[in-house]
Amino acid sequence: MIAKVIVDVPSSQTDRTFDYEIPAEWDGVIQPGMRVVVPFGPRQIQGFVVEVVAESSHAKTKPIQDVLDVLPVLTDELLAIGDWLAEHTLCFKLSAYQLMVPAALRTKVKKEVVLLAKRDHLPSALQVYFEQNDRIEWSELMKQDKSKVKDVSQAIKAGLLEVHYQVEEKGKTKTERYIRLNENQPSLEEIPARAVKQHELLRYVQNVDKPISVSVLLKDMQTTRQTVTTLIKKGFLEEFEQEVYRDPLAGIEFARTEPLKLTEKQQNVISPILDSLDQKSHKTFLLHGVTGSGKTEVYLQAIDHALKQGREAIVLVPEIALTPQMVQRFKGRFGSKVAVLHSGLSMGEKYDEWRKIKRKEVQVVVGARSAIFAPFTNIGIIIIDEEHETSYKQEENPRYHAKDVAIFRGEFHQSPVILGSATPSLESYARAKKDVYHLLPLTERVHNRAMPHVEVVDMREELRQGNRSMFSMTLFEKLKDRVEKGEQSVLFLNRRGYSTFVMCRDCGYVATCEHCDISLTYHRSHHALKCHYCGHEEKMPETCDSCGSEHIRFFGSGTQKVEEELARVLPQARVIRMDIDTTRRKGAHEKLLSAFGRGEADILLGTQMIAKGLDFPKITLVGVLAADSMLHIPDFRSAERTFQLMEQVSGRAGRHDLEGEVIIQSYTPDHYSIELVKTHEYEPFFQMEMTHRKAGLYPPYVFMVLINISHPEITKVITVSEKIVAFLKRELSEATIVLGPVASPLARIKDRYRYQCMIKYRNEPELRQTLREIQQHFIREINQGQLQVSIDLHPYLFS
Numbered sequence: 001m002i003a004k005v006i007v008d009v010p011s012s013q014t015d016r017t018f019d020y021e022i023p024a025e026w027d028g029v030i031q032p033g034m035r036v037v038v039p040f041g042p043r044q045i046q047g048f049v050v051e052v053v054a055e056s057s058h059a060k061t062k063p064i065q066d067v068l069d070v071l072p073v074l075t076d077e078l079l080a081i082g083d084w085l086a087e088h089t090l091c092f093k094l095s096a097y098q099l100m101v102p103a104a105l106r107t108k109v110k111k112e113v114v115l116l117a118k119r120d121h122l123p124s125a126l127q128v129y130f131e132q133n134d135r136i137e138w139s140e141l142m143k144q145d146k147s148k149v150k151d152v153s154q155a156i157k158a159g160l161l162e163v164h165y166q167v168e169e170k171g172k173t174k175t176e177r178y179i180r181l182n183e184n185q186p187s188l189e190e191i192p193a194r195a196v197k198q199h200e201l202l203r204y205v206q207n208v209d210k211p212i213s214v215s216v217l218l219k220d221m222q223t224t225r226q227t228v229t230t231l232i233k234k235g236f237l238e239e240f241e242q243e244v245y246r247d248p249l250a251g252i253e254f255a256r257t258e259p260l261k262l263t264e265k266q267q268n269v270i271s272p273i274l275d276s277l278d279q280k281s282h283k284t285f286l287l288h289g290v291t292g293s294g295k296t297e298v299y300l301q302a303i304d305h306a307l308k309q310g311r312e313a314i315v316l317v318p319e320i321a322l323t324p325q326m327v328q329r330f331k332g333r334f335g336s337k338v339a340v341l342h343s344g345l346s347m348g349e350k351y352d353e354w355r356k357i358k359r360k361e362v363q364v365v366v367g368a369r370s371a372i373f374a375p376f377t378n379i380g381i382i383i384i385d386e387e388h389e390t391s392y393k394q395e396e397n398p399r400y401h402a403k404d405v406a407i408f409r410g411e412f413h414q415s416p417v418i419l420g421s422a423t424p425s426l427e428s429y430a431r432a433k434k435d436v437y438h439l440l441p442l443t444e445r446v447h448n449r450a451m452p453h454v455e456v457v458d459m460r461e462e463l464r465q466g467n468r469s470m471f472s473m474t475l476f477e478k479l480k481d482r483v484e485k486g487e488q489s490v491l492f493l494n495r496r497g498y499s500t501f502v503m504c505r506d507c508g509y510v511a512t513c514e515h516c517d518i519s520l521t522y523h524r525s526h527h528a529l530k531c532h533y534c535g536h537e538e539k540m541p542e543t544c545d546s547c548g549s550e551h552i553r554f555f556g557s558g559t560q561k562v563e564e565e566l567a568r569v570l571p572q573a574r575v576i577r578m579d580i581d582t583t584r585r586k587g588a589h590e591k592l593l594s595a596f597g598r599g600e601a602d603i604l605l606g607t608q609m610i611a612k613g614l615d616f617p618k619i620t621l622v623g624v625l626a627a628d629s630m631l632h633i634p635d636f637r638s639a640e641r642t643f644q645l646m647e648q649v650s651g652r653a654g655r656h657d658l659e660g661e662v663i664i665q666s667y668t669p670d671h672y673s674i675e676l677v678k679t680h681e682y683e684p685f686f687q688m689e690m691t692h693r694k695a696g697l698y699p700p701y702v703f704m705v706l707i708n709i710s711h712p713e714i715t716k717v718i719t720v721s722e723k724i725v726a727f728l729k730r731e732l733s734e735a736t737i738v739l740g741p742v743a744s745p746l747a748r749i750k751d752r753y754r755y756q757c758m759i760k761y762r763n764e765p766e767l768r769q770t771l772r773e774i775q776q777h778f779i780r781e782i783n784q785g786q787l788q789v790s791i792d793l794h795p796y797l798f799s
């Protein structure tokens with residue numbers, strides 16, 4: 001038999017497969033989706049088997065050298081997703097496959113074959129390997145006899161053996177010593193009557209009647225290891241190793257919740273979803289529900305329906321919304337059926353969650369973007385919460401969008417995909433209007449609770465009246481009032497576009513990074529300036545580099561500065577600050593939020609990470625310190641982002657019995673993206689924004705491609721960029737617009753000059769082929785040297 005393999009040769013990446021002979025002893029073992037080691041020229045390299053066929057068209061094929069997985073890591077569906085991603089994001093198949101394999105398996109790992117059952121249950125050929133120990137190294141086993149792979153893979157399927165990947169770091173499969181009763185109990189007379197502890201311990205283990213961890217046993221029984229060892233020697237007890245999962249949520253209690261009785265509005269939106277589940281047909285729904293309208297409860301009950309059908313569910317939430325509160329709602333309803341995947345997990349923890357999915361120990365995955373690749377095989381429903389979030393797009397190769405993968409999987413499994421948001425992306429809403437997606441509106445909050453009242457304060461006017469503080473009079477009064485009443489407030493400071501840069505008051509000089517052309521950020525904690533792109537750090541200057549003046553200060557407000565100001569003007573208020581600095585430590589996020597939930601603070605002050613998902617009954621005031629900081633970023637989506645963010649933050653107020661109020665401070669209060677938050681109406685915003693998009697020829701009226709070219713030499717960048725633009729103009733159709741080349745907004749990062757060009761098109765059949773040709777043309781230079789050409793279809797980031 002012949003395996004067709006996509007090989008990992010970084011220097012000459014290619015999507016073509018190579019044929020390798022499957023050695024007779026691995027016949028029937030090697031399947032698509034497994035990783036193998038094959039000879040390639042003088043070297044041995046890894047690859048993915050994508051197909052097994054009877055014969056090769058090549059005269060001579062070399063044999064596969066080693067198998068890395070005993071069972072496929074990728075299912076047929078995931079292989080198909082890989083091929084599809086390669087085509088649609090212009091990456092190589094290999095990168096797409098690797099994206100779906102847990103990082104732990106991509107590192108060089110030792111593999112062990114571990115005995116799960118009694119040795120004599122194994123086929124006799126395998127028993128010899130487990131005489132001394134209940135585990136043997138994979139390479140050891142292979143050295144002795146390659147044909148063992150077949151027996152091993154059968155034993156694994158029968159649940160007798162298991163392969164452990166010894167992930168280095170703390171992530172390696174964690175095991176603990178356990179004790180159980182031996183099947184054949186010796187006579188009790190073996191234990192002398194005076195050995196009281198031994199008798200007690202034995203009785204205890206008999207009573208428990210299931211394996212018990214040695215450490216727990218010793219603690220419970222207040223006895224020594226010696227007692228246990230003696231009982232093992234005498235043949236009463238048996239010691240063995242059992243795997244324990246690293247539980248990232250260990251120690252957190254999840255109270256079980258029951259389904260709520262849905263409101264009539266919720267009923268209306270859930271019923272088409274349940275129909276789609278019952279009919280086993282794929283549909284993409286856009287659940288457009290205002291903040292606090294009970295979307296999450298709809299998700300929970302739809303998932304429940306899928307689980308009752310014996311199917312599985314994937315729920316994506318943005319990384320920063322993956323708060324304990326969010327996780328709690330899923331864990332509370334579905335308990336141990338839920339796996340959680342996010343970037344805060346260690347490599348080992350991620351691997352454990354992945355294995356729970358593979359082994360079908362869980363049926364629900366709640367996770368950030370990459371959880372869309374969860375290796376489920378019977379998906380009933382896929383939910384993307386806050387579908388407008390740009391973090392669903394991966395900003396590095398492969399540049400995929402989780403929404404596209406979700407819809408691919410929804411079609412594959414014939415199951416519904418639900419995109420949920422209070423502020424859908426313009427693209428999705430436009431698709432819903434064209435009936436490509438099915439719109440499900442939830443226009444009111446649960447039980448007709450009022451949407452919060454929004455007031456926009458003109459900060460220019462405040463300044464004119466002599467208020468130089470960062471709080472307007474109104475906001476200050478209301479904060480004070482809430483503190484006095486014992487109600488809670490949220491203060492939101494948008495960090496994007498509002499950094500704490502250092503500027504000379506005399507000449508206007510701004511300290512910038514010498515490698516990246518962006519302003520350095522002031523870090524109070526160690527009184528230094530730092531570049532957020534390359535990490536370059538320097539001392540805070542005493543005098544201006546440009547004119548020598550001593551009047552060099554940092555500008556802009558960071559959360560630290562707001563905190564200090566609060567302490568000065570509202571000393572009685574207890575403040576919890578949540579930003580990158582205070583949440584760096586693992587678990588800090590959770591701690592701060594639960595402290596706030598317990599009412600240990602009056603004000604929660606923070607950045608983006610507090611804008612979403614919070615549901616605390618005592619929050620009655622939300623203050624936004626600078627609404628327009630994001631409006632001036634050179635990005636055609638900046639108005640959309642501003643509206644979405646304002647609406648999300650506002651949504652934190654008045655979600656329960658107490659009414660909510662929002663104060664938005666702005667220097668451009670008349671801008672429609674801020675103005676329209678007052679009425680919480682999405683539709684007028686959509687209409688207004690669409691006219692702007694139409695006028696500027698931006699998505700969703702056109703599709704866009706961004707090509708970024710970078711190199712340490714500026715002349716090289718310019719030559720290559722011009723070549724690319726000329727080629728595009730020649731190859732693409734007349735109606736297509738090619739813009740550039742121009743220097744990127746960030747013209748230099750890490751000493752590399754950056755240029756870009758942009759393509760806008762409606763219908764361009766030649767597009768992918770043309771872009772592929774550009775990639776191919778420069779591939780040698782890219783592989784050899786310093787040139788980088790990145791192609792981003794449907795870009796979200798314009799830096």
Ligand SMILES: Nc1ncnc2c1ncn2[C@@H]1O[C@H](COP(=O)(O)OP(=O)(O)OP(=O)(O)O)[C@@H](O)[C@H]1O
Pocket residue numbers: 260261262263266289290291292293294295296297298422446612613614615651655
């Ligand atoms: N049918 C119901 N009966 C009673 N309470 C409900 C019902 N559905 C939801 N709720 C409650 O209403 C509040 C808001 O619901 P939920 O958090 O699900 O809204 P959401 O639309 O997901 O909000 P957001 O998008 O703002 O995060 C929650 O406290 C929730 O427990």
Ligand SMILES: [Zn+2]
Pocket residue numbers: 513514515516517531532533534535536750
């Ligand atoms: Zn830098």
Ligand SMILES: [Zn+2]
Pocket residue numbers: 504505506507508509544545546547548549
């Ligand atoms: Zn100066």
